[in-house]
Amino acid sequence: MPANLTPQYLDAERRFREAATPEEQLAALNEMMATIPKHKGTEHMRADIRRRMAKVRTEAARKRTSGRGPTWHHVPREGAGQEVLIGAPNAGKSRLLAALSNATPVVAPYPFSTRTPLPGMVPFENVQIQLIDLPPIAAETAEPWLFALIRQADGALLVADLASDDLLSSMEETLTLLERFNVRLGRGGAPSEGDGDPGGRGGSEGAGASEGGAPEGAASGSVPTILVAAKADAPGAEGRLDILRELCAGRWPILAVSAETGVNVDALRAEMFRLLDVIRVYTKARGRRADLSVPFVLKRGTTVQDAAAVVHKDFADRLKYARIWGTRMFEGQMVQREHVLEDGDILELHA
Template sequence: MPANLTPQYLDAERRFREATTPEEQLAALNEMMATIPKHKGTEHMRADIRRRMAKVRTEAARKRSSGRGPTWHHVPREGAGQEVLIGPPNAGKSRLLAALSNATPVVAPYPFSTRTPFPGMVPFENVQIQLIDLPPIAPETAEPWLFALIRQADGALLVADLASDDLLSSMEETLTLLERFNVSLGGAGAPSEDGGGAEGRGSSGSAGTSQGPGADGRLDILRELYASRWPILAVSAETGMNIDALRLEMFRLLNVIRVYTKARGRRADLSVPFVLKRGTTVQDAAAVVHKDFADRLKYARIWGTGTFEGQMVQREHVLEDGDILELHA
């Protein structure tokens, strides 16, 4: 029986021959397996692809343990905070980044299309949150730098594919690898009515895929297993479902507040806030605005939800999100 190979398969085969790294080879082999026609005439070819995939994985593992210096990636922080997208292969992380931001990552139907960190900026009201699409969490991509980036981030979005029959096993493998590399996804408080409200460093489990058969049932299982650890929100990059709710969850995850300043007798500029950690006091904020204020500060006036208009407060007063601060030295 003729193989009748598709143009997509032939293109992937060409990229495999031209690949120079195990990651590139594995990505091409995965696409070859995804695009090869599935019939009796291609049985031997599919078996050969599987053998080559196993060989590439073994070679990659051997190089990692050979003592050669590892490759490290660093992404400079921008915006109100830095969060990372993590998850198993083909979970839809790149598509989710494109839906949340103006970034243009490679979005492909085969796994391992993301090979290096790919950052984008996610707008939320009047701030920007940096979101980094990371390579999938899998044995063949388990490099120390990947887990170092996760540990250094302010928060993580753990992405799962509700359309996948392997959802639970892939989630467990991801969590096992994270634990093996000493990455602890911090817990969160009780979810809010719109899908979750996390305070503090942690992970927001977001399941984003096309809503295929069985998606609702898999979402229920995820909530049963993990809702006590993290907020879980079903989103769709294709339809935009809950994308705005996810932006809100990302901001909550940072555990920060926005504070505005004004001069006496003038209006506050509400377009560009100071982004400060929750729990910041007037004294702390004064030092951020200008170091001289911290030393000479006598008192401050605040306009906000927790005070009456222009209330005089002392240095130890704890600020809330949206407060307008007038410093007096």
């Protein structure tokens, strides 16, 4: 029996192969086990995943008892995806987390107020996105677990401080440390409606996501990234934003935000969702209305067959066809297993 592996499983398997730490390995293996189709054709694969998980746990426990192993932090994924806030000391990450989410970080005028990962849930329309405030990227906090969390995230918000005269040097130090620890920040596409600069000027910073795939320019294995220019209300912010554009031209899309005044906070929520490159799909039973309050969140490029396996394992093998209601389809149009779904599609499965 064919395995019919889902895109979510294949993505988790790629992260396992690229994992550099026990933290990354175990997180990827857990996701592999959660997303692998459950049928006879995958019995051996599931057993192999369980063996790998046991081996990683054993090795991690041995390092802890020996006293020579490092401390690792793991934040279980929640919501539509997991994104991280990264930046230099005092860049404004904690204030952004407080403005975007339900979290209550320590917001202080002194650096290094964040010492451990602090997650919060960011609402966007009918989904929640997990956002983790990490300790600042600096030589004093450059521990392997910090960079492991960045590598395994679905997206990154690279925060630059528009209130700082040391903007360029702090950005260069941050990027140097990320490179030293093998963290690659990929291009996440352009903000939807201009770059949100404090002067209100329009204009897009960079190309958008390519049709049905990863954002243009995104490197394989890199973390999709938005450059968040924080403290856009600060004196001199507009001039520093121009400098930031010159420094990072073409590398990442830029969005200027003020957590104090609320400028572009909602736009940042929308950009966080776009950064995940996912779609929301709804299901309905024959003759009934769809429940549009809680969608299935799937990777862009997911087919009807993939979605059926996520909805219920039995549908994957028994599926005959589906009907779809969506913006690009006729109402209730019949489609086959290979049909690629779009954001907002309503799916009626027929077995």
